[in-house]
Amino acid sequence: MVTTGKTNTLTDNYLPIYLEALRIDxxxxxxxxxxxxxxxxxxxxxxxxFTEKTRATLLDNNVDRLYVPSSSQERYQTYIESNIGQILQDRSISEPTKAGIVYDSTKLLVKDVLANPTLSENVRRSKSMVESSVSYIIKGQEAFHNLLRVMSFDYYTYTHSVNVCTFSIAFARHLGITDEEKLNHLGTGALLHDVGKTKISDRILNKRSGLTLLEMELVKRHPQWGVELMRETDMIPEEAYFPIIQHHERFDGAGYPSSLRGNDIHEFGRIVGIADSFDALTTQRVYQPAVDTYPALKIMFKQVSSFDRKLLEKFAYLMGPGGAGR
Ligand SMILES: [Fe+2]
Ligand SMILES: [Fe+2]
Structure with a gap:
């Protein structure tokens, strides 16, 4: 074993990573x-x-997780993002591990995006990660199933963004959208749908009790702010703006910011609107406990006028035991 004998107590300063993510070449x-x-x-x-021998010794000792200190996390993230294509195609890596790698690294990436949304490099990285996720998710039901198993449901915007992106891609695929470019555009918009929230303080976003009228008005501006931030970078395709600007529009016209109705809401807006509502219900918030898949779908069907009913029925099928289940 190559060590310096330096020990550290297990803390949040270390990122757990999958040994299988490390390629010897x-x-x-x-x-x-x-x-x-x-x-x-x-x-x-x-x-x-990092040699074959190093890797084999670890595997022989049943070590499947290693830890990267916070000082090295940026380099680890760069490493994963430049190797994600090969990792997802590697037959020697188990499917649940692949799902864990892609989910964890997309979360870290979105953290960077939310910290600096107008940095072109961050938007480029998002598009590239979405492309890898799309080609991974459309390979079959198993990928989505495994992603559902590794998903977390905390209240962080970056977790929510990755979940909404994953649901939206799998949902669009389930609806018969097979064109990869189209799925990439949808996925990019879904991943960035709440980027405008970076302009709103955490104090307002995490408020336990009711928002004041003024605070409500601020929150309702996040779709437009998201569009403005992305226009500044000029890095995403036109279609990717629909999820950002329309994810709070509702089928009956009761949504915001433009009170659009029915099919005036772009298909991407309707898809991401359903994925977003579902993840908001199944995620624990400061002001609301999380509910399970079935009760969440039940709540959505109670407000069915908000959604395109046919789409909601198909989403319920995808999330239920007939689809991937949860
Ligand atoms: Fe939103
Ligand atoms: Fe959202």
């Missing part, structure tokens, strides 16, 4: 720690090679 230029009991020990320093 690539440059693994970040420190790797291993967990022993309650401690994390430096296993391999960034300047040493």
């Amino acid at each position: 690539s440059i693994v230029d970040f420190d790797l720690y291993i967990r022993i009991g309650d401690d994390l020990i430096l296993y391999r320093a960034s300047d040493l090679p």
Whole structure:
């Protein structure tokens, strides 16, 4: 074992990663720690090679998780994003692990986007990650099923963004949309649908009790702000703006910002509107406990005039036992 004997207590400063994500034919230029009991020990320093032997020794010892210190997380993220295509195609990596890798790294990516939404590089990275996710999800039901298993349902906007993107791609595929470019545009818009919330303070977003009228007005501006932020980068295709501007429009005209009705709402707006409402219900919020799939769908059917009924029925099928289930 290559160690310096340096030990660290397991804290939030270390990111758990999958050993299987590390390819021996690539440059693994970040420190790797291993967990022993309650401690994390430096296993391999960034300047040493990551060899087949290193990997085999770990696998022999049933180690499937390693840890990357926060100082190296950016390098780890760059590594994953540039290798995600090969990782998802690698037959030696188990399907649940692939789902875990793609989900975790998309979350980290969206964290960066929300911290700096007008940085072109962040938007480019989002588009590229969506392309990998689309080709992974459309391969079959199993990918979506595994993604559902690794999903988290906390109140963070970055988690919500990745969930809505995943639901939207799988839902569009289920509706018979097979054109990859179209799915990429939908996925990009879905991933960025709430980017306008970066202009609203956490104090308002996480408020427990009712919002004041003024606060409500501010919250309702986030679709338009999202569009403006993305226009500044000029990096996303026109179709990807529909999920951002229309995800709060409602089929009966009761939504915002433009009170659009029925099919005046673009198909992408209707798809992401359903995915967004569903994830909002199944996610724990400061002001509301999470509900399960079935009760969430039941609540949505009670407000069926808000949605395109045919689409909602198909979504319910996708999420129910006949589809991927949860
Ligand atoms: Fe929203
Ligand atoms: Fe949302």
